Amino acid sequence: MPDSYEESSEHPREPLVLELNGTAASKMRFLCVSQRADWIGIALSTALSVLGILVVLFRLLRPVGIPSEQSVAVLPYPERPLGTPPSAPLAIHFFSPVMPPTYPTSLAPPSLDLTTTLSRPSPPHMPYLIPPPPSEQNVKADPDPPDNVTNRQDGCKAVCSNGGCMPTVYIIGSQKGGTTSLFDHLESKGFCGPRHNDGKESHYLMSTSEHPTRYGYTHIFPEHQCASGCWIDATPNDLPNWQSPITLTELTTPRERQLARFVVVLREPVARDLSWFNHRKSLGGCSYCGGVSGLSYPEYAQKQLRQYENCHPSLGISDARFEMCPPFGEGILYGAYWPQLRHWKKIMPESQFFIAQTEWMLHHDRDFKKQLYKFIGIEHAAVTPDFPHTNALAYPGKVSMSSLSCDLVHTLHDAWDPWNKKLFEEYPFLESKLWSLASLPCTSSG
Numbered sequence: 194m195p196d197s198y199e200e201s202s203e204h205p206r207e208p209l210v211l212e213l214n215g216t217a218a219s220k221m222r223f224l225c226v227s228q229r230a231d232w233i234g235i236a237l238s239t240a241l242s243v244l245g246i247l248v249v250l251f252r253l254l255r256p257v258g259i260p261s262e263q264s265v266a267v268l269p270y271p272e273r274p275l276g277t278p279p280s281a282p283l284a285i286h287f288f289s290p291v292m293p294p295t296y297p298t299s300l301a302p303p304s305l306d307l308t309t310t311l312s313r314p315s316p317p318h319m320p321y322l323i324p325p326p327p328s329e330q331n332v333k334a335d336p337d338p339p340d341n342v343t344n345r346q347d348g349c350k351a352v353c354s355n356g357g358c359m360p361t362v363y364i365i366g367s368q369k370g371g372t373t374s375l376f377d378h379l380e381s382k383g384f385c386g387p388r389h390n391d392g393k394e395s396h397y398l399m400s401t402s403e404h405p406t407r408y409g410y411t412h413i414f415p416e417h418q419c420a421s422g423c424w425i426d427a428t429p430n431d432l433p434n435w436q437s438p439i440t441l442t443e444l445t446t447p448r449e450r451q452l453a454r455f456v457v458v459l460r461e462p463v464a465r466d467l468s469w470f471n472h473r474k475s476l477g478g479c480s481y482c483g484g485v486s487g488l489s490y491p492e493y494a495q496k497q498l499r500q501y502e503n504c505h506p507s508l509g510i511s512d513a514r515f516e517m518c519p520p521f522g523e524g525i526l527y528g529a530y531w532p533q534l535r536h537w538k539k540i541m542p543e544s545q546f547f548i549a550q551t552e553w554m555l556h557h558d559r560d561f562k563k564q565l566y567k568f569i570g571i572e573h574a575a576v577t578p579d580f581p582h583t584n585a586l587a588y589p590g591k592v593s594m595s596s597l598s599c600d601l602v603h604t605l606h607d608a609w610d611p612w613n614k615k616l617f618e619e620y621p622f623l624e625s626k627l628w629s630l631a632s633l634p635c636t637s638s639g
């Protein structure tokens with residue numbers, strides 16, 4: 194048996210049939226490998242050529258306007274806890290996330306009304322409205338921003354890249370909590386809302402948004418279309434929406450998440466629910482108004498109560514109940530703020546939330562504004578008195594709380610009360626008396 198065997202040029206592909214001892218067999222393996230190398234080489238080079246052609250085709254066919262991969266943050270997807278993610282009623286997807294939307298020219302950026310240079314505060318120290326700072330492991334690392342991001346850290350200015358900006362202020366709730374008046378006020382101070390839809394709410398982060406992308410979201414906030422550079426997304430459906438904070442995490446860089454400030458104004462739940470009922474009634478039929486169609490408020494409320502009582506009552510007042518009975522845009526759990534905030538705070542650092550009651554905001558508007566301005570990085574802005582009163586949506590049949598029977602108002606109050614108690618325990622700076630039974634007007638049956 195020779196030490197080596199070279200393929201004969203005369204019989205290049207004839208199989209070898211040899212009797213081998215152990216040593217020869219081990220050598221023979223190399224011979225076979227070398228014999229097959231040609232085939233493998235041919236296969237590999239063919240595969241590489243095909244791959245090359247595909248890459249060239251892909252780059253040629255990619256539509257103009259889609260960002261390159263480097264401009265899209267690839268971030269870890271937070272694990273979704275037990276239970277299906279709830280949805281919300283405003284199932285509106287406003288534009289294709291693939292191509293940039295067009296913006297109405299009528300939405301000119303408002304002028305900046307800030308008295309001095311804006312400066313972003315270090316994590317806020319406002320004992321009245323802000324919960325204590327989070328533990329260190331709660332605060333996410335802040336690596337260097339990517340090269341193509343304008344690194345503007347001052348004041349409320351957004352981080353912009355590739356022509357779009359990531360807002361730094363989010364009014365996430367509560368729906369019917371006076372968020373439009375609050376937004377209008379901040380707009381009068383130079384903040385800018387999304388350049389689509391109603392100019393206030395993007396509805397982009399909610400579970401109903403199809404294929405949200407960083408590009409699609411930031412281009413609702415186009416660079417150079419806001420004189421102050423301070424962008425807000427004021428979508429109040431985000432607070433009860435399971436998906437919203439998860440999507441926001443997917444679309445943002447760690448730095449952008451660190452700059453984000455979440456403003457939450459919570460309205461007494463019975464009043465909030467009635468306002469949301471009136472809102473849908475006032476529109477006289479709309480894509481998300483089905484829930485109130487043909488129902489009086491007492492009928493609607495009883496229906497919501499029954500659904501709530503039948504949905505995992507054994508889970509009591511718990512996160513699990515909220516997860517298992519997701520509020521699809523209405524009902525008792527839609528006004529249960531405690532588990533909603535807990536979900537958000539599992540994903541975003543606690544120190545970045547500004548939480549207040551609507552009633553407090555309206556009755557202590559100067560104090561509220563001072564604290565809010567500091568929180569969002571415009572502490573030098575002049576505090577102008579009073580909030581505008583917008584979005585009252587008056588219509589002939591508008592139901593007032595004082596016209597409702599005390600039996601109904603008390604029953605509703607009792608349904609929300611244990612959720613409110615949890616909220617007050619977790620945020621002792623909130624005032625339980627503002628939401629007490631005595632604060633709710635009603636008509637006694639006797």
Ligand SMILES: Nc1ncnc2c1ncn2[C@@H]1O[C@H](COP(=O)(O)OS(=O)(=O)O)[C@@H](OP(=O)(O)O)[C@H]1O
Binds near residue numbers: 369370581582
């Ligand atoms: N300044 C002032 N004083 C008293 N009440 C006020 C004020 N600003 C807003 N509101 C009331 O807030 C309700 C609208 O809330 P939102 O703007 O958050 O609604 S929405 O979710 O954006 O549709 C809506 O409540 P209802 O009137 O009960 O429907 C508004 O009247």
